[in-house]
Amino acid sequence: MEDYMTSSIGMCALQCGTDCWCFGYQAATSTCRTLRSCHDKNSVGPEDGWVYYKPTDCDEGWTKYNGHCYIRNTTALSQPEAMSACQQFGAYLLEVDDVKENHWVTSTLLKDVYCSNEYLCTTWTGGNDIETEGVFVCGYSGTPVTFTNWDAWNPDDMHNPSEEIDCVEMFYTGQWNDKPCDSATSFICEK
Ligand SMILES: [Ca+2]
Ligand SMILES: [Ca+2]
Ligand SMILES: [Ca+2]
Structure with missing residues:
Protein backbone atom coordinates (compact mmCIF):
# COMPACT_ATOMS: atom_id res chain seq x y z
CA MET A 1 0.00 0.00 0.00
CA LYS A 54 -12.05 -0.85 -8.11
CA PRO A 55 -11.19 0.97 -11.33
CA THR A 56 -10.42 -1.86 -13.70
CA ASP A 57 -13.28 -4.31 -13.31
CA CYS A 58 -14.33 -5.57 -16.74
CA ASP A 59 -17.89 -6.41 -17.70
CA GLU A 60 -18.91 -9.99 -18.45
CA GLY A 61 -17.24 -11.21 -21.67
CA TRP A 62 -14.44 -8.63 -21.58
CA THR A 63 -10.86 -9.55 -20.73
CA LYS A 64 -8.64 -7.36 -18.57
CA TYR A 65 -5.08 -6.38 -19.43
CA ASN A 66 -3.05 -3.62 -17.80
CA GLY A 67 -6.04 -1.62 -16.60
CA HIS A 68 -8.00 -1.90 -19.86
CA CYS A 69 -10.85 -4.19 -20.92
CA TYR A 70 -10.99 -5.88 -24.35
CA ILE A 71 -13.51 -7.84 -26.36
CA ARG A 72 -13.17 -9.50 -29.76
CA ASN A 73 -16.21 -9.25 -32.04
CA THR A 74 -16.34 -11.70 -34.96
CA THR A 75 -19.01 -9.72 -36.85
CA ALA A 76 -17.34 -8.39 -40.01
CA LEU A 77 -17.76 -4.63 -40.38
CA SER A 78 -15.99 -1.76 -42.16
CA GLN A 79 -13.55 0.15 -39.96
CA PRO A 80 -15.94 3.13 -39.47
CA GLU A 81 -18.78 0.74 -38.59
CA ALA A 82 -16.53 -1.15 -36.17
CA MET A 83 -15.59 2.18 -34.53
CA SER A 84 -19.26 3.00 -34.03
CA ALA A 85 -19.96 -0.46 -32.66
CA CYS A 86 -17.17 -0.07 -30.07
CA GLN A 87 -18.51 3.38 -29.12
CA GLN A 88 -21.86 1.78 -28.32
CA PHE A 89 -20.02 -0.27 -25.69
CA GLY A 90 -18.40 2.89 -24.31
CA ALA A 91 -15.17 1.65 -25.87
CA TYR A 92 -12.96 2.36 -28.90
CA LEU A 93 -11.38 0.30 -31.65
CA LEU A 94 -8.15 -1.35 -30.45
CA GLU A 95 -5.19 1.01 -30.09
CA VAL A 96 -1.92 -0.89 -29.75
CA ASP A 97 0.41 1.20 -27.62
CA ASP A 98 3.44 -1.07 -27.39
CA VAL A 99 4.91 -4.48 -28.13
CA LYS A 100 3.55 -5.89 -24.86
CA GLU A 101 -0.04 -4.99 -25.74
CA ASN A 102 0.46 -6.34 -29.29
CA HIS A 103 1.76 -9.61 -27.85
CA TRP A 104 -1.03 -9.84 -25.28
CA VAL A 105 -3.72 -9.36 -27.94
CA THR A 106 -2.13 -12.01 -30.18
CA SER A 107 -1.57 -14.59 -27.44
CA THR A 108 -4.93 -14.07 -25.71
CA LEU A 109 -7.71 -12.68 -27.92
CA LEU A 110 -6.38 -14.14 -31.20
CA LYS A 111 -4.93 -17.39 -29.85
CA ASP A 112 -7.66 -19.57 -31.41
CA VAL A 113 -7.63 -17.74 -34.75
CA TYR A 114 -5.80 -19.44 -37.61
CA CYS A 115 -5.95 -19.31 -41.42
CA SER A 116 -3.71 -20.89 -44.05
CA ASN A 117 -3.65 -17.41 -45.62
CA GLU A 118 -3.18 -14.77 -42.96
CA TYR A 119 -5.05 -12.18 -45.04
CA LEU A 120 -8.26 -14.20 -44.60
CA CYS A 121 -8.63 -13.91 -40.83
CA THR A 122 -7.79 -10.43 -39.67
CA THR A 123 -8.92 -7.98 -37.01
CA TRP A 124 -9.30 -4.21 -37.22
CA THR A 125 -7.22 -1.94 -35.09
CA GLY A 126 -8.19 1.75 -34.84
CA GLY A 127 -5.19 3.01 -36.85
CA ASN A 128 -5.48 4.80 -40.19
CA ASP A 129 -3.67 7.20 -42.56
CA ILE A 130 -6.83 8.70 -44.08
CA GLU A 131 -5.82 12.31 -43.37
CA THR A 132 -2.22 12.19 -44.62
CA GLU A 133 -0.94 9.26 -46.67
CA GLY A 134 1.79 7.43 -44.77
CA VAL A 135 1.13 9.22 -41.45
CA PHE A 136 -0.75 6.78 -39.25
CA VAL A 137 -2.87 8.01 -36.35
CA CYS A 138 -5.12 6.33 -33.81
CA GLY A 139 -8.72 6.81 -34.93
CA TYR A 140 -10.07 7.37 -31.43
CA SER A 141 -7.45 9.48 -29.68
CA GLY A 142 -6.11 11.09 -32.89
CA THR A 143 -2.57 10.65 -31.56
CA PRO A 144 0.26 9.51 -33.86
CA VAL A 145 0.89 5.78 -33.98
CA THR A 146 4.30 5.43 -32.31
CA PHE A 147 4.58 1.65 -32.00
CA THR A 148 4.08 -0.34 -35.23
CA ASN A 149 4.30 -4.03 -36.06
CA TRP A 150 3.98 -4.09 -39.84
CA ASP A 151 4.10 -7.27 -41.86
CA ALA A 152 7.20 -7.38 -44.11
CA TRP A 153 5.14 -6.61 -47.28
CA ASN A 154 2.99 -3.90 -45.71
CA PRO A 155 1.96 -1.12 -45.73
CA ASP A 156 1.68 -1.43 -49.52
CA ASP A 157 -0.63 1.48 -50.42
CA MET A 158 2.24 3.10 -52.36
CA HIS A 159 2.24 0.13 -54.75
CA ASN A 160 -1.51 0.40 -55.41
CA PRO A 161 -2.08 3.84 -56.93
CA SER A 162 -5.64 2.96 -58.03
CA GLU A 163 -6.92 2.20 -54.52
CA GLU A 164 -7.13 3.95 -51.13
CA ILE A 165 -5.65 1.58 -48.54
CA ASP A 166 -5.80 3.57 -45.33
CA CYS A 167 -6.92 1.43 -42.39
CA VAL A 168 -4.79 -0.84 -40.20
CA GLU A 169 -5.72 -4.41 -39.40
CA MET A 170 -3.87 -7.17 -37.57
CA PHE A 171 -3.15 -10.69 -38.84
CA TYR A 172 -3.68 -13.54 -36.36
CA THR A 173 0.13 -13.55 -36.10
CA GLY A 174 0.01 -10.05 -34.61
CA GLN A 175 1.59 -8.39 -37.66
CA TRP A 176 -0.13 -5.42 -39.23
CA ASN A 177 -1.53 -4.82 -42.70
CA ASP A 178 -3.04 -1.73 -44.33
CA LYS A 179 -6.38 -2.44 -46.00
CA PRO A 180 -9.24 -0.46 -47.61
CA CYS A 181 -11.33 0.94 -44.74
CA ASP A 182 -14.61 -0.39 -46.18
CA SER A 183 -13.48 -4.05 -46.09
CA ALA A 184 -15.65 -6.15 -43.79
CA THR A 185 -13.44 -7.40 -40.95
CA SER A 186 -13.85 -8.61 -37.38
CA PHE A 187 -12.59 -6.24 -34.69
CA ILE A 188 -11.47 -5.75 -31.11
CA CYS A 189 -12.88 -3.06 -28.81
CA GLU A 190 -10.85 -1.65 -25.93
CA LYS A 191 -11.80 0.59 -23.02
CA1 LIG B 1 -4.42 0.02 -26.14
CA1 LIG C 1 -2.58 4.59 -46.92
CA1 LIG D 1 -1.85 -3.94 -47.39
Whole structure:
Protein backbone atom coordinates (compact mmCIF):
# COMPACT_ATOMS: atom_id res chain seq x y z
CA MET A 1 0.00 0.00 0.00
CA GLU A 2 1.25 3.46 -0.92
CA ASP A 3 -0.11 6.94 -0.29
CA TYR A 4 0.29 9.83 -2.75
CA MET A 5 -0.79 13.45 -2.87
CA THR A 6 -2.94 13.92 -5.98
CA SER A 7 -5.02 16.84 -7.22
CA SER A 8 -8.13 14.81 -7.98
CA ILE A 9 -9.69 11.39 -7.86
CA GLY A 10 -9.04 11.07 -11.61
CA MET A 11 -5.31 11.57 -11.06
CA CYS A 12 -5.53 9.02 -8.27
CA ALA A 13 -7.10 6.49 -10.68
CA LEU A 14 -4.13 6.95 -13.02
CA GLN A 15 -1.76 5.93 -10.20
CA CYS A 16 -3.51 2.58 -10.12
CA GLY A 17 -1.70 0.64 -12.85
CA THR A 18 -0.21 -2.86 -12.96
CA ASP A 19 -0.24 -4.64 -9.57
CA CYS A 20 -2.91 -2.22 -8.26
CA TRP A 21 -6.37 -3.69 -7.72
CA CYS A 22 -8.06 -0.79 -5.94
CA PHE A 23 -7.47 2.75 -4.97
CA GLY A 24 -8.75 4.95 -2.18
CA TYR A 25 -9.10 8.71 -2.20
CA GLN A 26 -9.51 11.09 0.74
CA ALA A 27 -10.76 14.39 -0.64
CA ALA A 28 -10.13 16.44 2.52
CA THR A 29 -6.38 15.83 2.36
CA SER A 30 -6.09 15.10 -1.43
CA THR A 31 -4.50 11.79 -0.55
CA CYS A 32 -4.55 8.81 -2.90
CA ARG A 33 -3.86 5.24 -1.79
CA THR A 34 -3.18 2.27 -4.08
CA LEU A 35 -3.99 -1.20 -2.79
CA ARG A 36 -3.46 -4.85 -3.72
CA SER A 37 -6.71 -6.01 -2.11
CA CYS A 38 -10.13 -4.42 -2.41
CA HIS A 39 -12.76 -2.99 -0.15
CA ASP A 40 -16.31 -3.22 -1.50
CA LYS A 41 -16.77 -0.99 -4.50
CA ASN A 42 -17.43 2.65 -3.65
CA SER A 43 -17.77 1.87 0.06
CA VAL A 44 -16.57 4.31 2.67
CA GLY A 45 -13.48 2.92 4.29
CA PRO A 46 -12.73 2.42 7.96
CA GLU A 47 -11.14 5.86 8.27
CA ASP A 48 -12.98 9.15 7.89
CA GLY A 49 -13.50 10.35 4.37
CA TRP A 50 -11.75 7.52 2.52
CA VAL A 51 -13.66 6.20 -0.47
CA TYR A 52 -12.38 3.08 -2.22
CA TYR A 53 -12.78 2.11 -5.86
CA LYS A 54 -12.05 -0.85 -8.11
CA PRO A 55 -11.19 0.97 -11.33
CA THR A 56 -10.42 -1.86 -13.70
CA ASP A 57 -13.28 -4.31 -13.31
CA CYS A 58 -14.33 -5.57 -16.74
CA ASP A 59 -17.89 -6.41 -17.70
CA GLU A 60 -18.91 -9.99 -18.45
CA GLY A 61 -17.24 -11.21 -21.67
CA TRP A 62 -14.44 -8.63 -21.58
CA THR A 63 -10.86 -9.55 -20.73
CA LYS A 64 -8.64 -7.36 -18.57
CA TYR A 65 -5.08 -6.38 -19.43
CA ASN A 66 -3.05 -3.62 -17.80
CA GLY A 67 -6.04 -1.62 -16.60
CA HIS A 68 -8.00 -1.90 -19.86
CA CYS A 69 -10.85 -4.19 -20.92
CA TYR A 70 -10.99 -5.88 -24.35
CA ILE A 71 -13.51 -7.84 -26.36
CA ARG A 72 -13.17 -9.50 -29.76
CA ASN A 73 -16.21 -9.25 -32.04
CA THR A 74 -16.34 -11.70 -34.96
CA THR A 75 -19.01 -9.72 -36.85
CA ALA A 76 -17.34 -8.39 -40.01
CA LEU A 77 -17.76 -4.63 -40.38
CA SER A 78 -15.99 -1.76 -42.16
CA GLN A 79 -13.55 0.15 -39.96
CA PRO A 80 -15.94 3.13 -39.47
CA GLU A 81 -18.78 0.74 -38.59
CA ALA A 82 -16.53 -1.15 -36.17
CA MET A 83 -15.59 2.18 -34.53
CA SER A 84 -19.26 3.00 -34.03
CA ALA A 85 -19.96 -0.46 -32.66
CA CYS A 86 -17.17 -0.07 -30.07
CA GLN A 87 -18.51 3.38 -29.12
CA GLN A 88 -21.86 1.78 -28.32
CA PHE A 89 -20.02 -0.27 -25.69
CA GLY A 90 -18.40 2.89 -24.31
CA ALA A 91 -15.17 1.65 -25.87
CA TYR A 92 -12.96 2.36 -28.90
CA LEU A 93 -11.38 0.30 -31.65
CA LEU A 94 -8.15 -1.35 -30.45
CA GLU A 95 -5.19 1.01 -30.09
CA VAL A 96 -1.92 -0.89 -29.75
CA ASP A 97 0.41 1.20 -27.62
CA ASP A 98 3.44 -1.07 -27.39
CA VAL A 99 4.91 -4.48 -28.13
CA LYS A 100 3.55 -5.89 -24.86
CA GLU A 101 -0.04 -4.99 -25.74
CA ASN A 102 0.46 -6.34 -29.29
CA HIS A 103 1.76 -9.61 -27.85
CA TRP A 104 -1.03 -9.84 -25.28
CA VAL A 105 -3.72 -9.36 -27.94
CA THR A 106 -2.13 -12.01 -30.18
CA SER A 107 -1.57 -14.59 -27.44
CA THR A 108 -4.93 -14.07 -25.71
CA LEU A 109 -7.71 -12.68 -27.92
CA LEU A 110 -6.38 -14.14 -31.20
CA LYS A 111 -4.93 -17.39 -29.85
CA ASP A 112 -7.66 -19.57 -31.41
CA VAL A 113 -7.63 -17.74 -34.75
CA TYR A 114 -5.80 -19.44 -37.61
CA CYS A 115 -5.95 -19.31 -41.42
CA SER A 116 -3.71 -20.89 -44.05
CA ASN A 117 -3.65 -17.41 -45.62
CA GLU A 118 -3.18 -14.77 -42.96
CA TYR A 119 -5.05 -12.18 -45.04
CA LEU A 120 -8.26 -14.20 -44.60
CA CYS A 121 -8.63 -13.91 -40.83
CA THR A 122 -7.79 -10.43 -39.67
CA THR A 123 -8.92 -7.98 -37.01
CA TRP A 124 -9.30 -4.21 -37.22
CA THR A 125 -7.22 -1.94 -35.09
CA GLY A 126 -8.19 1.75 -34.84
CA GLY A 127 -5.19 3.01 -36.85
CA ASN A 128 -5.48 4.80 -40.19
CA ASP A 129 -3.67 7.20 -42.56
CA ILE A 130 -6.83 8.70 -44.08
CA GLU A 131 -5.82 12.31 -43.37
CA THR A 132 -2.22 12.19 -44.62
CA GLU A 133 -0.94 9.26 -46.67
CA GLY A 134 1.79 7.43 -44.77
CA VAL A 135 1.13 9.22 -41.45
CA PHE A 136 -0.75 6.78 -39.25
CA VAL A 137 -2.87 8.01 -36.35
CA CYS A 138 -5.12 6.33 -33.81
CA GLY A 139 -8.72 6.81 -34.93
CA TYR A 140 -10.07 7.37 -31.43
CA SER A 141 -7.45 9.48 -29.68
CA GLY A 142 -6.11 11.09 -32.89
CA THR A 143 -2.57 10.65 -31.56
CA PRO A 144 0.26 9.51 -33.86
CA VAL A 145 0.89 5.78 -33.98
CA THR A 146 4.30 5.43 -32.31
CA PHE A 147 4.58 1.65 -32.00
CA THR A 148 4.08 -0.34 -35.23
CA ASN A 149 4.30 -4.03 -36.06
CA TRP A 150 3.98 -4.09 -39.84
CA ASP A 151 4.10 -7.27 -41.86
CA ALA A 152 7.20 -7.38 -44.11
CA TRP A 153 5.14 -6.61 -47.28
CA ASN A 154 2.99 -3.90 -45.71
CA PRO A 155 1.96 -1.12 -45.73
CA ASP A 156 1.68 -1.43 -49.52
CA ASP A 157 -0.63 1.48 -50.42
CA MET A 158 2.24 3.10 -52.36
CA HIS A 159 2.24 0.13 -54.75
CA ASN A 160 -1.51 0.40 -55.41
CA PRO A 161 -2.08 3.84 -56.93
CA SER A 162 -5.64 2.96 -58.03
CA GLU A 163 -6.92 2.20 -54.52
CA GLU A 164 -7.13 3.95 -51.13
CA ILE A 165 -5.65 1.58 -48.54
CA ASP A 166 -5.80 3.57 -45.33
CA CYS A 167 -6.92 1.43 -42.39
CA VAL A 168 -4.79 -0.84 -40.20
CA GLU A 169 -5.72 -4.41 -39.40
CA MET A 170 -3.87 -7.17 -37.57
CA PHE A 171 -3.15 -10.69 -38.84
CA TYR A 172 -3.68 -13.54 -36.36
CA THR A 173 0.13 -13.55 -36.10
CA GLY A 174 0.01 -10.05 -34.61
CA GLN A 175 1.59 -8.39 -37.66
CA TRP A 176 -0.13 -5.42 -39.23
CA ASN A 177 -1.53 -4.82 -42.70
CA ASP A 178 -3.04 -1.73 -44.33
CA LYS A 179 -6.38 -2.44 -46.00
CA PRO A 180 -9.24 -0.46 -47.61
CA CYS A 181 -11.33 0.94 -44.74
CA ASP A 182 -14.61 -0.39 -46.18
CA SER A 183 -13.48 -4.05 -46.09
CA ALA A 184 -15.65 -6.15 -43.79
CA THR A 185 -13.44 -7.40 -40.95
CA SER A 186 -13.85 -8.61 -37.38
CA PHE A 187 -12.59 -6.24 -34.69
CA ILE A 188 -11.47 -5.75 -31.11
CA CYS A 189 -12.88 -3.06 -28.81
CA GLU A 190 -10.85 -1.65 -25.93
CA LYS A 191 -11.80 0.59 -23.02
CA1 LIG B 1 -4.42 0.02 -26.14
CA1 LIG C 1 -2.58 4.59 -46.92
CA1 LIG D 1 -1.85 -3.94 -47.39
